[in-house]
Amino acid sequence: MRVRILALDVGEKRVGVAVSDAGGVIAQAAGVIVRRSRRQVLAEIRARVAASGAARIVVGLPLRMDGTEGDAAAGVRKFIDALRTAVPVPVEVQDERLSTAEADRVMIASGARRTRRRAARDAVAAALFLQTYLDRQRH
Numbered sequence: 829m830r831v832r833i834l835a836l837d838v839g840e841k842r843v844g845v846a847v848s849d850a851g852g853v854i855a856q857a858a859g860v861i862v863r864r865s866r867r868q869v870l871a872e873i874r875a876r877v878a879a880s881g882a883a884r885i886v887v888g889l890p891l892r893m894d895g896t897e898g899d900a901a902a903g904v905r906k907f908i909d910a911l912r913t914a915v916p917v918p919v920e921v922q923d924e925r926l927s928t929a930e931a932d933r934v935m936i937a938s939g940a941r942r943t944r945r946r947a948a949r950d951a952v953a954a955a956l957f958l959q960t961y962l963d964r965q966r967h
Contacts, residue, residue: 831883834858834876835958836911837924837950838887838904843869844950846958847880852965855958857951866907870914877915884917888924888957924957 830852837844843861848854858880861872877885887908890900897905912919934952 832881833884833886833958833962834873834880834882835886835922835954835961836873836888837954837957838907839863839950840903842950843873844952844954845876846951846954847876847882848958848962850881852962855955855962857948857955860948860950866910870910873911874915877917882917885911885915885919886922886958886961887911887919888954889921891923920961922957922961924953 830850832850833848833852835846835848835855837846841863843863845858845861846855847858849856858876861869863869873885876882887904889897889904892898892901908919908921934956
């Protein structure tokens, strides 16, 4: 049985959010959480898990092009540790290399203006790596 999944693209200033359909087949961008404090972000994520009925969270891990983890990945891993204690659902990790660049490319191709791209970039990136995750789960 497929389930709804929430994806998070964790950045220093914002967390992009995406969610799958109930069948776990299609991902779509679901907005951005502006980071003011860790407590506030975790509370907003808990609320989104409850509202969406998500049974799992997938967090993008920003690996270097050679597959190693740098400072950004270490920061995300620290966030994941806090997230795992804050939410009642399993938390998994997904490689998110190039997802932000791909999000920009997709939005430019769709004709989105620069201000719209800036506002939606993190959520679109989350949707892109969530779709990759969903596709891998099906095959």
